[in-house]
Amino acid sequence: MSGKYFEESEPGMIMHHPISRTVTETDNLLISALTHNPQPLHLDAEAAKASEFGQILVNSMFTFALMVGLSVGDTTMGTLVANLGFDAVVFPKPVFIGDTLRAETTVVERRESRSRPTQGVVVYEHRCLNQRGEVVAQCRRTTLVHKRPV
Numbered sequence: 001m002s003g004k005y006f007e008e009s010e011p012g013m014i015m016h017h018p019i020s021r022t023v024t025e026t027d028n029l030l031i032s033a034l035t036h037n038p039q040p041l042h043l044d045a046e047a048a049k050a051s052e053f054g055q056i057l058v059n060s061m062f063t064f065a066l067m068v069g070l071s072v073g074d075t076t077m078g079t080l081v082a083n084l085g086f087d088a089v090v091f092p093k094p095v096f097i098g099d100t101l102r103a104e105t106t107v108v109e110r111r112e113s114r115s116r117p118t119q120g121v122v123v124y125e126h127r128c129l130n131q132r133g134e135v136v137a138q139c140r141r142t143t144l145v146h147k148r149p150v
Contacts, residue, residue, distance in 0.1 A: 003077035005148040006110065006120035013107040015074045020102040021066060023058050028097060031062040058095040063137045067128035070103035081119055081144040089139040093130070100131040108140065118147050 032042045040047035041057045048056040068086075095101065109123040122145050128137040 002073050003075055003079040004122075004145070005079050006122060006145050007148050009075075009107045009110050009122045009145070011107050011110055015071070015105045017070045017074055017103045017105065019070055019073075020100055021070070022100040023062070023066075023095060023097055025056075025097050027062055028056065028058045031059045031065070035059070035061055037061070053094055053096075055096055058097060058099070060091045060095075060137070063091065063095050063101070063128060064089065064139065066101060067103050067126050067137050067139070068141065070101075070128075071105045071124070071126050075105055075122075075124060076143055076145060079145045081116075081146060084121065084142040084144055087140045087142070089137075091137050093134045093136045095130065095136050099136075101128050101136065103128050113144065116144070119144055120147055121145075 028042055032039070037059060039059070041051055041053070042059045043056075045056055048054075051057070104127050106125045107122060108125050111121050113119045113121055122143050124141045124143065126139055126141060127135050130136050
């Protein structure tokens with residue numbers, strides 16, 4: 001287990017997740033097919049070329065899922081009870097096939113659970129950055145995690 005117990009997630013703590021990923025055409029095609037998203041900006045090279053982006057735009061659901069997934073090993077692997085919610089999800093810059101993405105996380109808040117004495121709530125802010133260091137996605141994730149066993 002590499003995730004953090006409730007007590008180990010100090011507000012203000014920043015984690016730079018070590019894994020990065022270069023986005024492929026297959027990644028984009030697969031997430032679009034799995035989610036039944038027929039948006040031409042994601043699937044049609046000619047339509048995408050005619051758009052303001054000039055090329056295929058990676059489905060933002062891939063970017064979102066990758067951002068959260070890259071964080072799990074350092075945040076909630078083995079300690080998560082449940083994800084309680086995702087808030088303030090934004091995609092300030094586009095992602096294109098061939099971009100290399102990485103993630104970092106800040107612990108925003110930690111509070112005791114009122115109804116579960118062996119668990120607590122931790123709020124994370126995840127950021128996904130491209131190879132130029134530009135933020136391409138960001139969100140807040142509220143989690144219920146285990147406290148360290150006594």
